[in-house]
Amino acid sequence: MMSLETRTTLDDATVAELGELLVDAVEGGASVSFLPGLAQAEAEAFWRRQLPLPARGAIVIARGEDGIDGCVMLVPAWAPNQAHRGEVAKLLVHRRARRRGLGRALMAALEAHARAVGLTLLTLDTLRGDSAERLYRVGGWSEAGSIPRFAMSATGELGDTVLFYKSLA
Numbered sequence: 557m558m559s560l561e562t563r564t565t566l567d568d569a570t571v572a573e574l575g576e577l578l579v580d581a582v583e584g585g586a587s588v589s590f591l592p593g594l595a596q597a598e599a600e601a602f603w604r605r606q607l608p609l610p611a612r613g614a615i616v617i618a619r620g621e622d623g624i625d626g627c628v629m630l631v632p633a634w635a636p637n638q639a640h641r642g643e644v645a646k647l648l649v650h651r652r653a654r655r656r657g658l659g660r661a662l663m664a665a666l667e668a669h670a671r672a673v674g675l676t677l678l679t680l681d682t683l684r685g686d687s688a689e690r691l692y693r694v695g696g697w698s699e700a701g702s703i704p705r706f707a708m709s710a711t712g713e714l715g716d717t718v719l720f721y722k723s724l725a
């Protein structure tokens with residue numbers, strides 16, 4: 557049984573669970589802002605810093621039998637001249653729940669929310685060569701370009717970031 561919820565705020569219990577999800581991803585070597593050794597408290601502090609979510613923002617959460625199995629966040633641009641645009645961040649699926657279509661389902665729910673609140677352009681970035689890169693390409697995202705040596709990977713090398721966009725218009 558899996559359920560998807562689109563949340564516009566987070567309670568303490570959810571922050572704790574999202575913290576565990578972020579720690580799991582970082583321990584698994586994912587390139588999601590942090591380096592290996594991320595403490596639970598630091599991960600929870602990251603989620604608290606996202607609050608309050610900006611107007612029209614959301615975090616989509618996937619719940620399974622063992623708790624939160626995945627999430628993705630939509631951050632609409634704050635700038636008045638970019639009110640049609642939003643950024644996608646922190647697509648995370650717990651290692652216990654991968655390759656079952658959850659990442660794809662989270663992105664579909666996020667895009668549905670973005671459309672519902674009137675956004676027509678989404679952007680994101682990801683480490684070149686990550687499994688997420690393939691997910692975005694098969695999900696209809698277009699590559700805008702890449703930046704060499706943008707972020708440090710879990711193994712300590714500087715990896716390239718690929719910028720993607722998707723038009724919802």
Ligand SMILES: CC(C)(COP(=O)(O)OP(=O)(O)OC[C@H]1O[C@@H](n2cnc3c(N)ncnc32)[C@H](O)[C@@H]1OP(=O)(O)O)[C@@H](O)C(=O)NCCC(=O)NCCS
Pocket residue numbers: 581586587588646647648649650653654655656657658659660661681682683686687688690691692694
């Ligand atoms: C990337 C991530 C979110 C994918 O989640 P997931 O639930 O396993 O993805 P899905 O099952 O929906 O996969 C959708 C498609 O993406 C691609 N994909 C996903 N994982 C892949 C992998 N390990 N290798 C190759 N392709 C992969 C495949 O095309 C897949 O379709 P298929 O299973 O029919 O072949 C997950 O691996 C994760 O949380 N990684 C760590 C965090 C991270 O890197 N997040 C992205 C930050 S930009």
